Amino acid sequence: MSKSRRSEPKESDLEPLPIYHHKSKLVRAVKDSTFLVVTGETGCGKTTQLPQYLHEAGFCKKGKIGITQPRRVAAITVAQRVAQEMGYALGREVGYQVRFDDCTTEDTEVKYMTDGCLLREVLADPGLSQYSVVILDEVHERSLNTDILLGLLKKVFSNPDKANKGRRLPLKVVVMSATMETEKLSAFLGNCPVFVIPGRIFPxxxxxxxxxxxxxxxxxxxxxxxxxxxxxxxxxxxxxxxxxxxxxxxxxxxxxxxxxxxxxxxxxxxxxxxxxxxxxxxxxxxxxxxxxxxxxxxxxxxxxxxxxxxxxxxxxxxxxxxxxxxxxxxxxxxxxxxxxxxxxxxxxxxxxxxxxxxxxxxxxxxxxxxxxxxxxxxxxxxxxxxxxxxPEIQRTSLTAVVLTLKCLGVHDVIRFPYLDSPEERFILEALKQLYQFDAIDRRGRVTKLGELMVEFPLHPGLTRAVLKASSYGCPDVMLPVAAMLSVENIFIRPGHPENQKEADQRHRALGSKSGGMNDFATLLSIFQLCKSSEKPSAWCKENWIHWRALKSAFSVETQLREILLRLQQRSDFPVESFDGNKNELFRRCLCAGYFTNVARRSIGKAFCTMDGHGSMVHIHPSSALFENEKDLDWVMFHDVLVTSKVYIRTVCPIRYEWVKDLLPKLHEVDVYELSNVAREEVTDEEMAKWENKEAAKRQQEASAEEALKKLEKRNDEASVSDARARYLQRKQQKQSKTT
DNA sequence: GAGCACTGC
Structure with a gap:
């Protein structure tokens, strides 16, 4: 590790990177305060050089330097380049970690990773005790995970004396961003210093x-x-x-x-x-x-x-x-x-x-x-x-985020230090859904089930279905479905009409192979057929399936299986038994995660959702249930698509009895009460008062059947019909333009 | 009777 090797800029360009001239001041700035904002345009060298400067200055003697990136490729390619510049083999002193690919050892000193990976690490070790420096890069992109990490680091290290107790070296946090919003970032981090590096881009x-x-x-x-x-x-x-x-x-x-x-x-x-x-x-x-x-x-x-x-x-x-x-x-x-x-x-x-x-x-x-x-x-x-x-945090469903925060001990998720706070109703909606999943209790505390759920890199509804199936001893049918639903769309629909026809026929055939009336079962059978075929990529091509998407579903399934095995070794893993038929059990498990996505047959071909909004929806033509609506009463669906109509896609029939006990749960939670619970620890007295009120309310809404009638009357589909109206208007205008 | 951007664990 000779000093001279690293201190010269390694760029093959004749001109050194702009950051090089600021080296000593930059290292000083990191040493001097807990938080530091570094800003500089693309090409100034902050991502590749700053970690090297800090390494040279001895920051790795008592901990690692961790640098987050919002994208996998970036984490990998930057690590490769830095390893090369420092003259090390990749994966030793300099390494990277992304999902499915951990290229680090215990001795890794400079570690590039995706922001999601660091968030997972925080769950296991909230003090980030392995690190001496954490660098959040590309903060201006405002990715969901980076925003959460930013809030967490602020919350924990705003009081550095307390947070650094027991650490070998106080943690330094560097936040890197392209030029925008640096004052806002600095103000957020207690008016920390801002370091500006000029860029090297052309006008x-x-x-x-x-x-x-x-x-x-x-x-x-x-x-x-x-x-x-x-x-x-x-x-x-x-x-x-x-x-x-x-x-x-x-x-x-x-x-x-x-x-x-x-x-x-x-x-x-x-x-x-x-x-x-x-x-x-x-x-x-x-x-x-x-x-x-x-x-x-x-x-x-x-x-x-x-x-x-x-x-x-x-x-x-x-x-x-x-x-x-x-x-x-x-x-x-x-x-x-x-x-x-x-x-x-x-x-x-x-x-x-x-x-x-x-x-x-x-x-x-x-x-x-x-x-x-x-x-x-x-x-x-x-x-x-x-x-x-x-920012993503203000326009995304927060169910998984809120569960993660709660598991990190952030009880008051409304007053968590967000760089930009999400609307309160987004948070309330997330709390409600977590309560419905039994992931949190009435006091807003994480349940045992919630602790299991947070381990899975899936949407909470999918996780719930997986855990249900596992408790019944049949994870083998649910893990592939969860994997298939969490990767990008697997069906290819080509642009040219002839190919389109053929692709549709192939997809339909795959549906009937699995019994013909359950889109989730179709996904399972595609997974299994492809996996057992001799040439999976050829099989995909033949059936108009994205091979790349299916490959990632295979990796996801393996990962989920490993997580599940680890959790099942816990003594408190739930176990239940069931002696009906397997097909029914499969759908019942799905209902555990998707009872909010249940709809009942209404007028004509329309269905009415039971999620408290009573929206009118239609089965998407790509579903195996399309045009077989006549015999259907209740259905469960995975997702909603708003185009010329409000479509539900990936659907299966269910029986009312399976969700009857779950449906009241949709109406019993008063989200405003829940938000008060979220704001502060409630006393037993207050809790009792609330529970009495809840009981009275439940009596009023004697049955789910009654609630259902109410919902159908409310017909509260305003926003959806707005979106639909806009779509139709656009379409009309488009048509009138072409004629 | 079909309208899916991009990330990430």
């Missing part, structure tokens, strides 16, 4: 278009506009590749078709500023694309050909393409938002934030100066685009 000139105004938003056909602008760039700008931002697979394929058609009609050999642009290489890019196809994006185009990549937001942070000089920004993104009023996750197209627009523009300035063409106008920028993207 990007941005211009606004005229196509999209605030009143038009997504209905204007921005796809067409984006295509037009991209072609303009192609025919009038100097050499350099183009990156176009759109929102989804469908749009991207449409845009590529249009570009292809129009680029063909362009007279080849365009004379642009004395350079010859011969043609355009059009490449789509989105997450569910096969990986080898994704790789093509990175190859330089043939001589004289301009590359035009049409991508989702995947190109904003996850993938970096070299040679991009021009950005065409649609101004929209597809985002999953949780709606607590109806208890649904709704995937919708929304305008991006100003900070996100800057991020997109920045993609053109990585290797040289660039240009960014925004298709929307200045008015749209000012009136429709928020300053910053709403």
């Amino acid at each position: 990007v000139k941005c211009s606004f278009g005229s196509a999209v105004g605030p009143k038009e938003t997504e209905s204007t056909g921005y796809v067409k506009e984006v295509v037009k602008v991209a072609l303009d760039v192609h025919t009038s700008e100097m050499a350099g590749d183009i990156l176009v931002f759109l929102t989804g697979q469908n749009e991207i394929e449409r845009a590529c078709d249009m570009l292809y058609e129009k680029a063909e009609t362009i007279d080849y050999r365009y004379d642009v500023h004395d350079r010859t642009v011969e043609g355009l290489l059009i490449l789509p890019l989105y997450g569910s694309m096969p990986t080898d196809q994704q790789r093509q994006i990175f190859q330089p185009p043939p001589r004289g050909i301009r590359k035009c990549v049409v991508a989702t937001n995947i190109a904003a942070t996850s993938l970096t393409i070299n040679g991009i000089k021009y950005i065409v920004d649609s101004g929209f993104v597809k985002q999953l938002n949780h709606n607590s009023r109806v208890g649904l996750d709704i995937l919708e197209v929304v305008p991006i934030s100003k900070s996100e627009a800057e991020q997109r523009a920045g993609r053109a300035g990585r290797t040289s100066a660039g240009k960014c063409f925004r298709i929307y106008n200045k008015e749209f920028w000012e009136k429709c685009m928020p300053e910053y993207t709403i």
